[in-house]
Amino acid sequence: MDKKFSNKAANFFKKEGFYVILFICLCIVATVALLTARNNKNQSAELQKQRNEAIEQKQVKQTAKADKNSSTSYDNALQVKKAGQANANAQKETSKEVSNSMSTSFQKPVEGVIARGFSEDPVYWDSTGTYRPNLGYDIQTDLGKPVFAAMDGKVEAVNTATQDGVEIILDHQNGLKTVYSNLDPNVKVSVGKIVKKGTVIGIVGKTTLRSAYEKYGNHLHFAVIKGKEFADPGKYIKY
Structure with missing residues (x-):
């Protein structure tokens, strides 16, 4: 098996x-x-x-x-x-x-009285027999009177051949400028000079052509420029 x-x-x-x-x-x-x-x-x-x-x-x-x-x-x-x-x-x-x-208030630029005020509307001028604005003050005063800087500033220009005569422009570096015209050619400052308020910058002369024969006679033409426009000096000084 x-x-x-x-x-x-x-x-x-x-x-x-x-x-x-x-x-x-x-x-x-x-x-x-x-x-x-x-x-x-x-x-x-x-x-x-x-x-x-x-x-x-x-x-x-x-x-x-x-x-x-x-x-x-x-x-x-x-x-x-x-x-x-x-x-x-x-x-x-x-x-x-x-x-x-800096002094920010104006002083009188010259001792005298306002003979012709600021006017943007045309007014009559004996010197030229025409009508035109007066964009400043004509301050009647004596020939040879000292002219003062109305406020601290810098001499921007000294112009000797303008219709308003010998003039000085001060830049007060605050948006305002002042213009002093009909000065004697023997000015006391030069371009670029820094002046204090009250500094004598010149004397009243007889160099203007525009207003040489006005009835008020010898004067300082004083103007204020705000920005790029002429302003009424009465807003800044009182006579």
């Missing part, structure tokens, strides 16, 4: 041996493939983890650098702002000191 069983077993293996070996090989291949896939998955996970850590470290460095640059820019902007405020304050203080040091 043992012999018979052995023969059957031998015959089975002869017939089915190929398939058994094939099955075993497939099992081995599947096992190897499974292990390989698992190892690859683990390696991929590890590599991805390392990449994520590297990216996080890079982001941290970039954030720290950006914070540093932002802080530096803010500090620089703050310093510039403070410097600008300091300059503005210094300029304000300087302007304040200049304003405080």
Whole structure:
């Protein structure tokens, strides 16, 4: 009986041996493939983890650098702002000191009386036989009377050949200018000179052509310019 069983077993293996070996090989291949896939998955996970850590470290460095640059820019902007405020304050203080040091009220440019007042409407002139405005005061006074700066200022011009005669223009650097005409040619100041209120800048002369033969005779023609327009001197001085 043992012999018979052995023969059957031998015959089975002869017939089915190929398939058994094939099955075993497939099992081995599947096992190897499974292990390989698992190892690859683990390696991929590890590599991805390392990449994520590297990216996080890079982001941290970039954030720290950006914070540093932002802080530096803010500090620089703050310093510039403070410097600008300091300059503005210094300029304000300087302007304040200049304003405080300057006299802002007028004094009479010459002793005398108003012979012809300010008029934007045309008035009759004996000297020319015509009608025209008088954009200032004609102050009747004596020949040779001293003429004073009405307010602190700077000599802008000394004109020696105008219809109103020799004239001096003072810029008071506050939006106002004053004009002194019909002066003697021997003026006391020059262009660019800084003068104080009450400084003698010249004397009354007889150089005008426009009003040389008016009935009131010798006079100083005094005008005020505000911005670019002539203004009534009566707003600034009283006679």
